[in-house]
Amino acid sequence: MESVSKTVQALVEQGIERGEIRKDLDPTIFAALLNSAIEITATPELLLNSSYSMMQLQGEIHGILFYGIMNSPEAVERS
Numbered sequence: 001m002e003s004v005s006k007t008v009q010a011l012v013e014q015g016i017e018r019g020e021i022r023k024d025l026d027p028t029i030f031a032a033l034l035n036s037a038i039e040i041t042a043t044p045e046l047l048l049n050s051s052y053s054m055m056q057l058q059g060e061i062h063g064i065l066f067y068g069i070m071n072s073p074e075a076v077e078r079s
Contacts, residue, residue, distance in 0.1 A: 005031040037061045 008031040015021035040046060041057055052060070 005035055008034055034065065037065060 009027040012021055012025065012027035012030050016023055016025065016027070041054065041061065046052075047054060047057065050057075
């Protein structure tokens with residue numbers, strides 16, 4: 001998994017340089033978070049004790065990783 005983490009870090013750094021990814025994102029922390037998210041999908045207890053399917057769990061993790069947990073800035077400004 002170490003080589004995968006290094007690859008993810010390099011891709012994030014590339015994205016930052018190109019302006020595609022936020023400059024304040026730490027590539028090492030993101031790679032560790034992504035690794036943990038992948039590992040959690042391999043935890044059978046999580047699926048057995050919930051109503052989520054594997055695809056739903058992956059969708060939830062994807063949404064949190066790539067869109068965060070906060071409302072859009074426009075929605076936050078309105079509240």
